[in-house]
Amino acid sequence: MQPSHFPTFFCIQVTHNMEKELVRGMFDFAIDIYKQVRRDDGNVFFSPFSISAALSMTLVGTRGNTAKQITSALHVKTEDIHEAFSNLHKRLHSRVNEMAVANRIYSDETMVPLLPTFRASLEKYYSVTVEPVDFCKAAEVVRQQINSWVQQVTKDKIKDLLAPGAVDSSTALVLVNAVYFKSTWKDEFEKEATRPMDFHETSKSKKEVDMMFHRGDYRMGHSAQLKATALQLPYKLDEVSMIVLLPDDIEGLKFIEENLTLQNLSSVLHEMRYEGNMELYLPKFKIEETMQLKKVLMNLGMEDLFSCSADLSGITEKKEVKFSEAVHKAFVDVNEEGTEAAAATAVINVGCCAGVVEHKVFKADHPFMFFIMAGEVVLFVGSLRHP
Template sequence: MSLFRGAKKRPNVVPLMQKAVLVLSVRLFFFKSRSCGSLLPLAGQSRPSPLRARPSAHRPVPVRRGSAVPAAPLRPAITMENLRNANTRFALDLLRRFNENNPTGNVFFSPISVSAALAMVLLGAKGNTEAQVLKTLHFDEVEDTHSRFQTLTTDINRSNAPYLLRLANRLFGEKSYSFLPDFLTNTQKLYGADLAAVDFLQAPDEARKEINHWVEEKTEGKIPNLLSEGSVDNMTRLVLVNAIYFKGNWAEKFTEANTTDMPFRLNKNERKMVKMMYQKKKFRFGYIPEVKIRVLELPYDGRELSMIILLPDDIEDDSTGLRKLEKQLTLEKLQEWTCAEHLHSTDVHVHLPKFKLEESYDLKSDLAAMGLLDVFDSGKADLSGMSGARDLFLSKIVHKAFVEVNEEGTEAAAATAGIAMLCMAIEEDFNADHPFLFFIRHNPTQSVLFFGKYASP
C-alpha cells in the first residue's frame, strides 16, 4: 500500500507535499499531499464513491515506456517476455535486500503485488520520478508497460481456473481532493482500480478501518489490520491498495497419516521439530551440480501453477546453508535451473515440512537502496500525473504476506543449456529438513507470484 500526503501552502514558498499511501494486501504504499488548502468538496455524496476528477486541460501525453496505451502494440510476445523478466529481476532484488536485513530469518512476499502497486504509481509519475520507478522495476526495457500488465492480470485472474487466485486493486482518496481524469480513467481501465472517496481529513481512523476491511475481505480474512493505528492521518490524500490471494490444492496431495514429527536443521548446530509431510510420487526434478542444489516442482490442480523448491544438498556455511545459492541467484540462473528442459519426471521421495509464514515489511528503505528516491522526497517527487500539480509524495510503503503449506495444498495472500546436469536415477530423494528457497509460479506466463525462504520453523 502507498500513502500520499500534502501540506499547507505558504506565501512565496514551494508548497509542502501531501501524503499518499500505497497498500498491498501483500503490499502497502502511503501517499500524502503537500498542500492541504483549496480542497473542493464533492457534492451529493452519501457513501464512499469514486472521487471527482479534477477538470484539467491535461490530456493523455504521447506514449512512453511508462505511459498508458500505445497506438499499436509492439511485438506482443517479446514484450510480455520482457515484462516477465523485469518482474523476476525485481523479485530477486527484493529477495537480496530481505536476506541482507535478516540473513537467517524467513522471507515471504509477493513481487507481482509490489510491482502492480508501483505500476499504478508510475501512471502518475513524471520526469526523474518516473525514470527512477521505471529503472527500479526494470521496466525501462519494457514497451507499453501498463497494457502488458493488464494482459498479465487478466491471464492470472482467470475465473474458471481449478485454483482460487485473486489480484485486486483499489484506490481510496480524500473525498475533497481532486484528481486528474486521465489518472482515474487509466487506473480503472488498466488495473481495475476504482477510486472510492473516504474522509482522511476529518476521520482518518475510520478511513483506515474501511481500507483494512477491504483488504481482509479480498484475502479471505488472512490479512486483517494491514494498516496499523496512526499509519494514515489528516494529511493523507490517497491510498493505493493491491491485494493478492491464492489457494490451491496439490495435484498430488500428501497423506496426512504420513506426516510425522522430524527435526529441521536451522544450521549446523541448531534443530527444531516440525511436522514433516511425506509422499513418493512422480514429480519434475533436477540437480544443479555447480551450486549443489536439488530442484523440485510441485504442481497444483490443473498444473497452471506450481511451487518450485530450491534445496541445497546440505548446510555448508555457518548460517542457513543458502549463502552460495543466494549469491549466484540471477534471472538467467533461475530460468535455467527451473526450465522444463532441465527438469525430468521421476519418482521422488519428498519430505516437506508443513509451515505457515506471515511476514510484514516497510519497503521504503529497501526501495530507496534500489534507487527509488525522489518519490519519497517532498521536495523532489513529481506525481503531477495524478493531480496536475507537484503536491503529492510517497510517505510509506508496507507489504504484508501470508502463506500456509499443508497436506492439501497452499494458501497464500501478498524466469544455458548444459550447465545443469540431470540425475537420471530411477528414484530421487528430496528431504527438505534444512533451509530452502521456494516460489509459486504461474506457468502459462512464467510469472513469479510469491517468493519465499523457509529457514526457521
C-alpha cells in the same frame, strides 16, 4: 512418464514482447527485493506480483525522473507497460480461477484532487475503483475501512495491513493491491504419512517439525552454480506450481541468496527432468510477513517517489506531493492438501513535500527457498529457515 522440458509445462504463455519484458522484469525485481529483505535469522515471504502491480499503478501518474526510476527498478525499458500488465492480469484471471487480484484507491480529493486522466487509466488497465474518503477528519475510520477490504479480498488471511498511525490527517491518497491464492496439490500428501522429523536450522541446531511425505513423479534439476537442487510441485491447475530450491549443504541457503540471478535460476528450471518413484519430504509451515518497503524501494533506486522531488503531475495538478510509505504484508500456509497464500501492498501518499538428479530422495530438512509460479509469472517468493 516421458521427460518434459520446462517451457512445455507453462501453459500461461506470454506472447507479446512487452509482456515478456514485464514478466522477466518482475522476476529480476523479485530477486532484487529478496536480496534486500533476506536475513540470516528469519523467514521471508512476499509477492513480487502484488508489489509490481502497486508500483505499476503508481507509474500511471508519475512523470520525468520519478517514472524513470520506477521503470529501472522494475527492469522494463518503457513506462508504457500498463496494457501488458492488464493483459497479463486477464490471462492469469481466466486460467487461475483460484486466484483473486483486486486494486483500490482511497482518495481525499479535498486535499489532492485526482486528474480525470489518472482515474480513467487506472480503471482501464487495472480495474481500479476509487473510494472517496476523508482522511482529514476520520483517518482512523478510513484505516479500518482499508484493512477491512483487504481482509475480505484475502479471505481473512491479511489482517491489519495498515497499523494504527499509518495514515493521519495529512494523508491524501492510499493505493492498495491485494492478491489471494489457494490451491490443492496435484498429488496431495497423505496426512497419515506426516510424522515428526528433525529440521536442521543450522549445522548445530535442529527442531522437530511435522514432515509431510509423498512418493511420486516430480521434475527435478541440479544447479552447480547455486549448489542446490530444484524440485517442482504442481498444483491441480497445471499452470501453477511451487518450485523448492534446496541447498546441497545444511547452511547453503546463504550461498544461494548471494549468487541467485535470473539467469542461473532459469537455467536449472529449464533443465529439470522427471524422476519417477521419488520420495519427497517437505515440512508443513506457515509464514506471515509485514514489510515497510520505503527503504527497500529507495535502495533499488526509487528515491524521488518518497521525496519532495517526486513528479506526480500525472496524478494531480497540486504541487509538492510525495508518497510517504509503502507497506506489504504476505501470508502462506503449506500443508498436506495444498497451499494458501495472500499478499497486499499499500502505497501511501501525503500532501507535502545443471543436470539430471541421480538420487531418488528429496528431503527438505534444512533451510530452503521457494517460488509459487503461475506459468512464467512469479506470484510469491519465500525462504524457510524456521518452520
